[in-house]
Every structure is written in structure tokens, then in C-alpha cells.
Amino acid sequence: MCGILGMVGTPWLEAAPLALATLRSRGPDEQTTLNLGETVFCHTRLAVTDLLGGHQPMRTVDGRYTIIFNGEIYNAPALRKELEASGEIFLTDHSDTEVLLLGYRAWGAAILPRLDGMFAFAVWDARTRRLFAARDRVGIKPFMYAAVAGGLVFASTLAPFFALPDFPRQIDPEALRDYLAFQTVLAPQTFLRDVRQLPPAHSLVFDADNAQLTLTAWWRVPPAPAAGDSPEHLIADADAAIRESVTRQLMADVPLGAFLSGGIDSSLMVKYLSEQSRTPVRTFSMRFSDDQFDESRHARAVAALFGCEHHEFSAPDVTGDYFAGAIADLDQPLADPAYVMTHALSRLTREHVTVAISGDGGDELFGGYARFLKTADQYPAKVWHAPMRRLIDAGLLPAALLRRTLSGGEMLHYQRVELGPWPGRKDLRQLLSPGMAARVRPEKTLALWRELLAEQGPEINSDALMRADLWTYLSENCLGKTDRASMAHGLEVRVPLLGQPVIDFALRQPAAVHLKGGLKSILTGLARKELPETVWNREKHGFSVPLHRYFNAEWQGVADDAFARCATIAPFLNASAVHALWSDGKAGKASRRLVYTVLVLLLWLDGKGMVA
Numbered sequence: 001m002c003g004i005l006g007m008v009g010t011p012w013l014e015a016a017p018l019a020l021a022t023l024r025s026r027g028p029d030e031q032t033t034l035n036l037g038e039t040v041f042c043h044t045r046l047a048v049t050d051l052l053g054g055h056q057p058m059r060t061v062d063g064r065y066t067i068i069f070n071g072e073i074y075n076a077p078a079l080r081k082e083l084e085a086s087g088e089i090f091l092t093d094h095s096d097t098e099v100l101l102l103g104y105r106a107w108g109a110a111i112l113p114r115l116d117g118m119f120a121f122a123v124w125d126a127r128t129r130r131l132f133a134a135r136d137r138v139g140i141k142p143f144m145y146a147a148v149a150g151g152l153v154f155a156s157t158l159a160p161f162f163a164l165p166d167f168p169r170q171i172d173p174e175a176l177r178d179y180l181a182f183q184t185v186l187a188p189q190t191f192l193r194d195v196r197q198l199p200p201a202h203s204l205v206f207d208a209d210n211a212q213l214t215l216t217a218w219w220r221v222p223p224a225p226a227a228g229d230s231p232e233h234l235i236a237d238a239d240a241a242i243r244e245s246v247t248r249q250l251m252a253d254v255p256l257g258a259f260l261s262g263g264i265d266s267s268l269m270v271k272y273l274s275e276q277s278r279t280p281v282r283t284f285s286m287r288f289s290d291d292q293f294d295e296s297r298h299a300r301a302v303a304a305l306f307g308c309e310h311h312e313f314s315a316p317d318v319t320g321d322y323f324a325g326a327i328a329d330l331d332q333p334l335a336d337p338a339y340v341m342t343h344a345l346s347r348l349t350r351e352h353v354t355v356a357i358s359g360d361g362g363d364e365l366f367g368g369y370a371r372f373l374k375t376a377d378q379y380p381a382k383v384w385h386a387p388m389r390r391l392i393d394a395g396l397l398p399a400a401l402l403r404r405t406l407s408g409g410e411m412l413h414y415q416r417v418e419l420g421p422w423p424g425r426k427d428l429r430q431l432l433s434p435g436m437a438a439r440v441r442p443e444k445t446l447a448l449w450r451e452l453l454a455e456q457g458p459e460i461n462s463d464a465l466m467r468a469d470l471w472t473y474l475s476e477n478c479l480g481k482t483d484r485a486s487m488a489h490g491l492e493v494r495v496p497l498l499g500q501p502v503i504d505f506a507l508r509q510p511a512a513v514h515l516k517g518g519l520k521s522i523l524t525g526l527a528r529k530e531l532p533e534t535v536w537n538r539e540k541h542g543f544s545v546p547l548h549r550y551f552n553a554e555w556q557g558v559a560d561d562a563f564a565r566c567a568t569i570a571p572f573l574n575a576s577a578v579h580a581l582w583s584d585g586k587a588g589k590a591s592r593r594l595v596y597t598v599l600v601l602l603l604w605l606d607g608k609g610m611v612a
Contacts, residue, residue, distance in 0.1 A: 245499030262298025265359025
């Protein structure tokens, strides 16, 4: 796991080492800058596999191709054998970077569908003067880029761009819109107007001869099939796919452990790990003092069942200063409250291991959210909806009645976001200055999610909802949260439930199979066979955080200061509305998630010098 940074034909080539320093936590073991003339490749390494031979940037013997790579290729041993059989000669012992480099030389972009892994990488071809880059199927690893000044700058995160002298710091209004609505920025937007995110399962080619940039989708989330695997084989097939994925992801030359919440997904990961480990699996969980949020007893039970070396950390130790520091580690705002706790858990986990296994992806791939059951046909249009809506829009009826006029997809859209293009309590414009409100295009709120729904067909059913989440909530919230929290401490986190064998299996099943008899029926069925009843026979919990308590205790001082300086930190917000939101939030009378979203924004913006 690493951080990557590259530049082709830009005025910032000399600033590359300064920009690379912002990625040091992603790769504390080694930092390297390679000047190729008009191109500079930089790499900061977290050594996990082939500790002696996997140095980057890595070049082919003839010097034509140079690669920098962030991630892991779990089927690298099989690909290596295939390449060796075709005549390729390897210089390293078992570096997956070299497999990727020689595989690209042999197959070009056709290598991408062959890869099982999490990755963001770039290859410079000195002969054609073209740069090729790609991101994995579900966006486990990030890739940011800017085509500016006739050249290209790219990096693992947004942070290096802030280190480039005079790089434009204008806020992207549409990124701000989706962040306030959905708590995260959706690709291709970033908070910097001139920087884009490469979407999941996309590749990029930059031709230095004419400064032409081309993006290509190398994989799409497939439509749901009419029927899935044979019902009598489902649990066995799931077991085989997950076991294969976990086995592949055990490759490491450094200590490895697992996050353990006590829920189905992380507990299954520990079960498979313990079966294949010769020593007790090291597990790590967070303990809350409030029983409403604490799952530590369930994690302890699973750890004891599988003979793990269990470590438990206390959430009340997350002070206001720690909270502010964790937000400062973000390269752009992300308002999932679980981020701060994952940040703390990662910091303490890194004291024991270099790689941690996580259960991320189980809810999205296997149907773990109640919202997947709420489909458009459950909200039919009524004859009085349209005239009532016109009266609300004209101000002749109170906006509080708006929800009663919504139907179908618009109702699902309304439920999915904190703010949007509607009058009333969810009016996005209420938190913005008049100038910014005119620029954010509220009608485009969560447009990517709606486009992904449409790709799945005319009906907004459970199949469409599950698949649309893969490139929105999963990629840009869940995986972004885990990547930023763990890499802030040089901890690599792997997600076997998003390994290729599991993705292939899960997407072969329609939603009716995943949701048969309740949420996440396949994984629940597997858990019934392998895990204690306390794991699978209880209400879904999630990594929840007692926000109201933190607002009025550990984080209050930091938050009071940030909200008091709102007009200075973020002049494009409506300061009076923001102050009222914070007052209501502390009193428990406003959406805690929305209060947290604005708080994170203010803390992150402070000192950034962003302009609207």
C-alpha cells in the first residue's frame, strides 16, 4: 500500500518532492522521486510484499515503461506464472508491482479485467509519450488528477494539490452540493474545481504530444439477472467464494490482523482467517461507554470462539483535539461519523500489525440495508400530488407539506439525502449564501446515483438500488472513509468481501435472492452455520457514534469555535442558518447528521484558503 504522485509537462515538476511529503503517512517506509525529463514519478511506500524487491517507481529493463502503483494484486502469483510461460523474465522475487508492469507491457489495457485487487496505478510509456492510469472496480483505492497548464498532475489524494505553489483553490460548487446532501463528494468531482476523481473501473490515457485526455470505463456494474444460483447451493457457493478471496488476500510479508465489530461481516472474516492462520489471529475493536452503541461484548465472544488475540480500545478517549486532528487528516470533507472512530481504531491497530482485514462491502453487495426494500412502486402518485405541489411552490401552502406530494423515484431521492432541491427543511439553499445558492444547481443533487439507477432499467427496484450504491455510497463513503482513516497511520486495510470471486458471486444473484426472508439472507445463512447466535440473531447495528453526546461533551469546545467563525471560514455559507443549526443540534432538535456534516466542513476548510 502506498501513495503515488506524478506529473507530465506541468510547471510544478520542481515542487514534486514537497507535494509528495503530504502522502508520507500512506508510505512511511520509503519515499522516492524519479525524474524522467518531462515526467516526474513519485512514490511513498508502505512495504507489505517483497520487502526487498518491490521498490517503486519501477521500470522495465529497456526503460520504456515506468510504473507507480498503490494497492495489492491478489492474483499476482497466477498472472506471474502466465507471463513467465509467455517468455517474460522477472527480476523480483514476488512483487505484484512487477506483475502489473510486465502485464501491462504484454496486454495493455486488456490487463484490467484480469486483475483481482485494489489498485490505482499509472504507467508512463516513454516511446509513445503517453500515460495510462486505472482504478479498481469499486474504487477501493483513490486516484485524483488535474489536466492543467497543458499537462497532467495526478495523485492518490487531493492533499498534494494543496502543496503545489499557486495551484487554483476554487471550490467546486457541485462537489459542495453533493457533500452537503450526501456527506461525501461523488466522482468525478472533488472539492477543488480543477481536480477530478477517476471514477471506479475507469482508465485514463494522457497523450503528451497534444495534451489530450481520454477516459474509458473498462467495467460496468452488470444488470441483475432474472435468477441466481441454485438455492440449495447458495450458501456453499458463498462460502467457497469468500474463502478463496480471503486466501488470496493473506499474501503479506508483514504482521496481519482484523477489525472485529462483532457483526456478521467482520466475524466471518475472522472465522476464515482463523482457519488458515497457524497463530492466533490478532483482532481489534472499539468499545463505547454507551450500551446503545457498544458491540464490544459480541466482538469478545467471536474472538474467544476462534481463539484470537483480541485488543479492545475505548472510544471515549476520542477528545475534541483528536477529533479535529482526524478531520485535518482528510484530503477533502467526508462526514461519515464512523470515520473518526475508524481513524482511532487504525492508529491503535497499527501499533500491532501492518495489514488489517475488514468486512467492508458486505452490506452493499449482499443487501444489508433496509433502504434496499423501499422501492419506487411503494410510493404511487396520487391525483392531488401535482396541484398540491404547485400550491407549495407558490407559497400558498406550507413547505412542511411537501413530503406528502412526493411519489416514486422522487420520494426515494428525498429519503436518500439530508438536503436537496425541495422547499422546506431539506432545502439545500437554506445553508448557502445567495451567490453560492445560484451556482450549486440543486436539481442535480445526487445525479450520479440517479444515473446509475437509470442504467439498471426503467424500474427503481431493489436490484437497481443495490447496484447504484456500489459506485456512490460504497466507493466514495465507506471505502473512502476506510482508506483515509487507515492510511493516515500507514495501515493497509484489505476487504475480502470485495475480492473478485465474491463480487462475481454476489452480482450473479438478483436482489430477490439477497433479500429473501430479510436483509442479507445469504451471509446470514452462512453465519448461522459458523457463528454464535448473538452475532446473526440481533438487530443490525453498524459502526454508530453517539453524536449528540459528543456535541455536548468532548467535541463541544472545538465545535463552538468552528461554528462561531463560520462567516470567516466559509463565507459562501449562510452564517445565521448555520448558527441556528448548531444551536438546535446541541439541543437535539436538528438532524445530527446534518450538524456533523457542516461541522466537518468548517473544520476541514479552516486554514485551507479556499475561495468560492
